[in-house]
Amino acid sequence: MTQATHYDVQALTTFVERLFEKAGADTEVAQVVTRVLLEGELLGHRTHGLNLVSRYIDGMLGGQVKARAQVLEQVSDSGISSLFDGHYVLGPYCVSRALDCAAKGATSQGIGIAVVRRAAHIGCLAAYLKPYTDQGLVAMLYSSDPSVGLVCAHGGVDPVYTPNPIAAGIPTQGEPILLDVSMSTVTLGLVGQCRDAGSRLPHSVLVSNDGQLSDDPRDFFTSPQGSILPLGGQAFGHKGFALALLVEALTSGLAGHGRKDAPDQWGASATAVVIDPRFFGGLQAFTDETSFLGRLILASRPLDPERPVRLPGQAGLALRRQALEQGASLSSQLVADLDRLAGQLQLPALSQ
Amino acid sequence: MTQATHYDVQALTTFVERLFEKAGADTEVAQVVTRVLLEGELLGHRTHGLNLVSRYIDGMLGGQVKARAQVLEQVSDSGISSLFDGHYVLGPYCVSRALDCAAKGATSQGIGIAVVRRAAHIGCLAAYLKPYTDQGLVAMLYSSDPSVGLVCAHGGVDPVYTPNPIAAGIPTQGEPILLDVSMSTVTLGLVGQCRDAGSRLPHSVLVSNDGQLSDDPRDFFTSPQGSILPLGGQAFGHKGFALALLVEALTSGLAGHGRKDAPDQWGASATAVVIDPRFFGGLQAFTDETSFLGRLILASRPLDPERPVRLPGQAGLALRRQALEQGASLSSQLVADLDRLAGQLQLPALSQ
Known part of the structure; x- marks a missing residue:
């Protein structure tokens, strides 16, 4: 166990923004990227929260990751449909610009879409949604990443594509429903954590490179590499596989940049679609319906009396509320990491 | 086993169109509905193909299902975003009109969306996609149906929502990728088939009303009723559950008509979204990418050497090609059913 200390969210925001700016990011880029990473942290996505700050800044200092707003190129724009080329600008900035663009289309005509190719790492998709x-x-x-293959086709052995998450924010009359789910059974992060901990995965969701189902993370990290099963597993993996192909088409396909281009740098294809319910049955009827459905679900009898049914995003939003009230709890390891970075950039430490 | 006879697809089309027209459908409605049901049949979706003809016509004759084009009401239209109220017009007509409307938006500005509430039964979603x-x-x-609850929340016992399928057609340089997958582990159809056959389900994907996991279809058909587990099952059902909520929001939510209205007549909420790749990286780059990905997948080593990896829709499209060449193979039971209907409507039998 590492110790945790609480930090005021506003002070943390200013600290992280300064790190990004001092490392060479435009103010706008620093603000947007900080907001998204901090939001991931507050929602409890620790692996996709502030621990990405040092990775992102190392990428900037190494020159692979860009941090100037003007490097992000808008390739096409129909008013409601856009394509951006990120040219490896910090991913949260690229995705936020795409979402803003799609939201503009949505509020003007009901729906908007923006596709980004070659965004640098984009963090946690759930962290983008609440402003909308x-x-x-x-x-x-x-999103997908055409430089990486981790997941096998249904019934296949070889790793072909990425976990290809789908995320969505759905307004209700209370807190939004926030979902963020990969089209694979598990993510690479979990496989790595189990390997590091010397433990097994909770289910046999891996395929070794010689075609054996396995729950042993070492069967994934071989050369040539193993695979992760699609969502649905052995029995229903045709569904997760099919949805993953749809995500590939909506991201790398529309982007016109994908596996066919054999990119050798980590970089996301990401697509934002925003819809305004006011152009259909109206916002009131929409949130009446989503709130009604939410109540139906929360009233479900639980399978396990110790584990009441929850809505997607509910646990994360509760953590977020708590952090905004009491400060964000950061592990001493993360703080040491951020302080090292501050020292390197000749800025005051967080923990002072 | 029932015997099967082959019927010329054009002759079959004319026969079914006449049934619908004689039963009171407008010519346009009869043509569209026939095309969709026949397409489902040709793709091998026997439960959502021509065996729906008698159900649909019975609904028309009973007055619950409408078949006049003008009854379908366009409630709103922004040029790219539309809402229709089906007023229980034959579902394939409603959904086809919605898709045409969304396609018009897509070809003019890159994306279009049309939402339909209160469509009568809409058949097989995969059957709509190839023209696009x-x-x-x-x-x-x-799609979803707010009058029906079959699937439980992740971790819940009570049936709350429908299997909520997502379907998509993705162009390639060869045959399209056609996917049509429910956000539940299995569909009601399969549960019913197993009950009728006196067999078990292949996996424990049911929850009895007293909260026990089960593979026995009789545990579903109780009063009060059991539930079907979301896609992902016990281990990963939070993913299928989350995606199902997104489908509810995109269909009944945007439609402004859903579970909150407690509809007592079977009727679908359906949403069509169409995207034109020409507004992004271009159609050539899109199909280059989807074709490349398709080849990568088909080159995957299979887990089971007897079962090569396939793309979604590949098997159905092969059946369709065969039927177009050799005629559609219909079971003698289906032909008897259609002939009974023809007799009732004073039309010549199919089998003559």
Whole structure:
């Protein structure tokens, strides 16, 4: 166990923004990227929160990752449909610009879509959504990374594509429903954590490179590499596989940049779709329906009396509320990491 | 085993169109509904093909299902975003109109969306897609039925929502990728088939009303009723559950008509989203990418050497090609059913 200390969210924001700016990011880029990473942290996505700050800044200092707003190129724009080329600008900036662009289309004509190719690492998709649900918009995000193959086709052995998450923010009359789910059974992060901990995965969701189902993370990290099963596993993996192909098409396909280009640098294809319910049955009827459905679900009898049914995002939003009230709890390891970075950039430490 | 006879697809089309027209459908409605049901049949979706003809016509004759084009009401239209109220017009007509409307938006500005509430039964979602992929468009369909609850929340016992399928047609340089997958582990159809056959389900994907996991279809058909587990099952059902909520929001939520209205007549909420790749990285780059990905997948070593990896829709499209060449193979039971209907409507029998 590492110790945790609480930090005021506003002070943390200023600290992280300064790190990004001092490392060479435009102010706008620093602010947007900080907001998204901090939001991931507050929602409890620790692996996709502030622990990405040092990775992102190392990428900037190494020159692979860009941090100037003007490097992000808008390739096409129909008013409601856009394509951006990120040219490896910090991913949270690229995706936020895409979402803003799609939201503009949505509020003007009901739906908007923006596709980004070659964004640097984009963090946690759930962290992008609340600003849009706060405006009464439905926001969806899809992503893939054409430089990486981790997941097998249904019935296949070889790793072909990425976990290809689908995320969405759905407004209700209370807190939004925030979902962020990969089209694979598990993510690479979990496989790595189990390997590091010397433990097994909770289910046999890996295929070794010689075609054996396995729960042993070492069967994934071989050369040539193993695979992760699609969502649905052996029995119903045709469904997760099919949805993953749809995500590939909506991201790398529309982007016009994908596996066919054999990119050798980690870089996301991401697609934002935003819908304004006011152009259909109206926002009131929409949130009446989503709130009614939410109540139906929360009233479900639980399978396990110790584990009441929850809505997607509910646990994360509770953590977020708590952090905003009491400060964000950061592990001593993360703080040491951020302080090292501050020292390197000749800025005051967080922990002072 | 029932015997099967082959019927010329054009002759079959004319026969079914006449049934619908004689039963009171407008010519346009009869043509569209026939095309969709026949397409489902040709793709091998026997439960959502021509065996729906008698159900649909019975509904028309009973007055619950409408078949006049003008009854379908366009409630709103922004040019790219529309809402229709089906007023229980034959579902394939409603959904086809919605798709056409969304496709018009897509070809004019890159994306279009149309939502339908209160469509009568809409058949097989995969059967709608090929006309759009043939035009180089990506077509997506989502549906739910707010009058029905079959699937439980992740970790819950009570049936709350429908299997909520997501379907999509993705153009390639060869045949399209056609996917049509429910966000539940299995569909009600399969549970019913197993009950009728006196067999078990292949996996424990049911929850009895007293909260026990089960593979026995009789545990579903109780009063109060059991539930079907979300896609992902016990281990990963939070993913299928989350995606099902997104489908509810995109369909009944945007439609402004859903579970909150407690509809007592079977009727779908369906949403069509169509995207034109020409507004992003271009159609050539899109199909280069999807074709490349398809080849990568088909080159995967299979887990079971007897079962090569396939793309979604590949098996159905092969059946369809065969039927177009050799005639559609219909069971003698289906032919008897259609002939009974023809007799009732004073039309010549199919089998003459």
